[in-house]
Amino acid sequence: MSAPAGPSMISLEQLTKSYPGQVEAAVQSLDLEVPEGEIVVLVGPSGCGKTTTMKMINRIIEPTSGVIRLQGEDVTHSPADQLRRRMGYVIQQIGLFPHLTIEDNVAVVPRLLKWSGDRTRARVDELLDLVGMDPSVYRSRYPKELSGGQRQRIGVARALAADPPVMLMDEPFGAVDPIAREKLQNEFLRLQEELRKTIVFVTHDIDEAIKMGDRIAVLREHSVVAQYDTPERILSDPADAFVAEFIGAGASLKRLGLARVRDYPYADWPVAAISDGPQAALAALDRSDETSLLLLDDQRRPLRWVQRQDLQAAGASLDRAGMAVRAMVEPTATLAGALDAMVSSRTGGVVVVDGRGGFLGTVDMGVIMKAAEDMRAAAQDSARSGGPLMRAASGT
Amino acid sequence: MDFLNYLQRDSDRLLELSLQHLSVVLVALAAGTAIAVVLGIVVARRPRLRSVAIGSTGLVLTVPSFAMYALLVPLLGLGRTSVIVALVLYSLLPIVRNTVTGLLGVDPAVVESAKGVGMGPMRRLLRIELPLAWPVVLAGIRVSAVLLVGIAALGAIVRGPGLGELLFAGLRTIGSPNAVNLALAGTLLVVVIAVVLDVCFLALRRVTTSKGLR
Ligand SMILES: Nc1ncnc2c1ncn2[C@@H]1O[C@H](COP(=O)(O)OP(=O)(O)OP(=O)(O)O)[C@@H](O)[C@H]1O
Numbered sequence: 388m389s390a391p392a393g394p395s396m397i398s399l400e401q402l403t404k405s406y407p408g409q410v411e412a413a414v415q416s417l418d419l420e421v422p423e424g425e426i427v428v429l430v431g432p433s434g435c436g437k438t439t440t441m442k443m444i445n446r447i448i449e450p451t452s453g454v455i456r457l458q459g460e461d462v463t464h465s466p467a468d469q470l471r472r473r474m475g476y477v478i479q480q481i482g483l484f485p486h487l488t489i490e491d492n493v494a495v496v497p498r499l500l501k502w503s504g505d506r507t508r509a510r511v512d513e514l515l516d517l518v519g520m521d522p523s524v525y526r527s528r529y530p531k532e533l534s535g536g537q538r539q540r541i542g543v544a545r546a547l548a549a550d551p552p553v554m555l556m557d558e559p560f561g562a563v564d565p566i567a568r569e570k571l572q573n574e575f576l577r578l579q580e581e582l583r584k585t586i587v588f589v590t591h592d593i594d595e596a597i598k599m600g601d602r603i604a605v606l607r608e609h610s611v612v613a614q615y616d617t618p619e620r621i622l623s624d625p626a627d628a629f630v631a632e633f634i635g636a637g638a639s640l641k642r643l644g645l646a647r648v649r650d651y652p653y654a655d656w657p658v659a660a661i662s663d664g665p666q667a668a669l670a671a672l673d674r675s676d677e678t679s680l681l682l683l684d685d686q687r688r689p690l691r692w693v694q695r696q697d698l699q700a701a702g703a704s705l706d707r708a709g710m711a712v713r714a715m716v717e718p719t720a721t722l723a724g725a726l727d728a729m730v731s732s733r734t735g736g737v738v739v740v741d742g743r744g745g746f747l748g749t750v751d752m753g754v755i756m757k758a759a760e761d762m763r764a765a766a767q768d769s770a771r772s773g774g775p776l777m778r779a780a781s782g783t
Numbered sequence: 784m785d786f787l788n789y790l791q792r793d794s795d796r797l798l799e800l801s802l803q804h805l806s807v808v809l810v811a812l813a814a815g816t817a818i819a820v821v822l823g824i825v826v827a828r829r830p831r832l833r834s835v836a837i838g839s840t841g842l843v844l845t846v847p848s849f850a851m852y853a854l855l856v857p858l859l860g861l862g863r864t865s866v867i868v869a870l871v872l873y874s875l876l877p878i879v880r881n882t883v884t885g886l887l888g889v890d891p892a893v894v895e896s897a898k899g900v901g902m903g904p905m906r907r908l909l910r911i912e913l914p915l916a917w918p919v920v921l922a923g924i925r926v927s928a929v930l931l932v933g934i935a936a937l938g939a940i941v942r943g944p945g946l947g948e949l950l951f952a953g954l955r956t957i958g959s960p961n962a963v964n965l966a967l968a969g970t971l972l973v974v975v976i977a978v979v980l981d982v983c984f985l986a987l988r989r990v991t992t993s994k995g996l997r
């Protein structure tokens with residue numbers, strides 16, 4: 388079974404939207420539970436109804452039928468403006484108010500909620516700091532004086548202003564270049580570690596979905612749920628051909644992007660301190676089955692790979708023997724990152740070091756192959772036992 | 784120079800007529816702006832009403848002043864009131880049209896995020912849509928202002944106040960040496976008022992438009 392879902396923050400029950408003049412519904416009888424404190428990503432091909440679904444949650448689009456619950460309370464017909472102040476809303480076009488300063492943009496909801504001036508000002512500064520923008524520099528600027536990425540940050544800050552429990556984000560990082568997007572994604576994930584908001588996140592990019600989502604709902608036409616599951620399980624065990632095709636090639640590689648180096652046992656590797664000299668190093672190499680050995684400095688920081696003949700030729704000092712260590716990763720790196728380091732340094736393994744650079748172990752190709760195999764097997768097991776969130780293509 | 788002497792001799796009266804002229808224009812413009820902006824807001828997102836409003840205010844502009852006064856004077860009598868009502872009617876089209884253009888030109892994403900943060904329709908209009916449409920609305924008011932300065936001169940045919948009096952006096956006494964002076968002074972002052980108003984509106988635009996929109 389996948390990680391059990393917490394209590395639902397948002398429940399959509401038989402939610403349907405038919406636009407006037409259209410025969411088929413854009414969203415047809417959708418059931419979806421969004422657990423508290425998680426990022427749920429709606430992903431699917433263009434026109435499948437992701438945006439329509441999301442905008443029904445804060446009733447920018449009024450549903451034709453069905454029920455929306457927020458923390459159990461039926462909000463399908465409650466006053467929309469009050470509802471929206473409890474939900475942050477970030478859209479791809481950002482929609483900052485161009486005639487207002489950054490401060491006034493961020494302060495919109497606190498002022499609607501009649502916070503005091505002092506409290507609002509303090510909150511604005513806090514939020515600008517939070518999204519990595521110096522308040523003293525940016526507070527009194529106008530949106531047109533910011534870069535695209537900065538505007539997107541302000542969009543997020545504005546949505547967070549009154550600390551709403553829920554955030555709705557429609558392709559929030561869609562309008563910036565890939566490098567800036569990567570940066571915004573990472574920042575946002577770091578923020579979310581602290582904030583633990585309940586987030587509905589729309590994207591058409593499966594890679595973004597895998598990166599951002601605690602859970603992913605893969606949608607097909609009319610917002611029909613093809614699979615609702617954790618990224619790991621969607622990658623390892625797609626519910627049907629539609630999901631498999633949507634994930635595309637390279638599912639195993641994507642899965643390695645989800646696994647952290649620290650979650651797998653490091654390979655044991657012979658090491659020796661450089662100051663102990665060649666004899667001690669040779670002895671250590673003899674005790675192992677490997678053909679090379681890792682030399683460490685006095686703080687146990689990896690220096691060089693050496694082979695038997697390097698040690699024998701070294702004479703009294705090891706100062707120049709062997710080949711410098713190029714591929715090093717920290718335990719928080721992903722297996723995909725480790726693999727990348729391995730390939731780009733053209734070695735069969737990477738050295739894992741702690742924050743201060745001290746040796747922890749190594750990860751080699753064998754570890755990665757085994758991890759990929761284990762992940763697939765585990766996901767298939769759990770798929771067979773059937774998690775509570777398996778709701779593949781229900782109803783149609 | 785005859786003309787300069789005339790200006791000097793009659794300067795008090797010329798100033799008074801100019802101020803009357805300006806006052807008629809400003810009063811009509813204020814009333815016209817209020818009506819036209821509200822009208823523009825009401826019709827902006829209703830395509831049918833929108834064409835009716837723009838069509839009919841456009842039609843008004845094609846009615847010659849003579850015809851307009853022939854219709855108004857029986858109801859309102861000779862003098863200032865008829866002139867002001869006529870000017871209000873003439874001022875509508877540019878302001879209605881620009882209000883509509885301005886409001887429709889507001890980025891839908893901005894309106895949507897105003898909804899998204901929980902602003903109601905009225906607040907959205909006053910705090911977001913109108914401020915964003917304002918430069919365009921103001922441009923319409925400015926066009927109307929200049930338009931009215933010229934049309935107001937014709938108010939003299941129903942004994943309205945203002946510089947039209949000079950022009951009509953000139954016409955009546957055509958051939959006399961003073962006629963040219965009257966016509967010249969009237970024309971010159973109308974142009975001066977129009978230019979001054981225009982410049983004022985440029986300044987107003989600077990002062991009232993957010994730095995974020997410039
Ligand atoms: N205002 C509207 N009026 C009529 N039809 C609409 C409207 N908005 C969306 N649709 C239709 O509803 C369907 C779903 O649209 P929606 O915008 O929700 O898709 P999406 O999944 O967000 O697509 P994308 O990835 O391209 O943003 C589409 O077929 C679209 O044409």
Ligand SMILES: [Mg+2]
Pocket residue numbers: 437438439
């Ligand atoms: Mg969309």
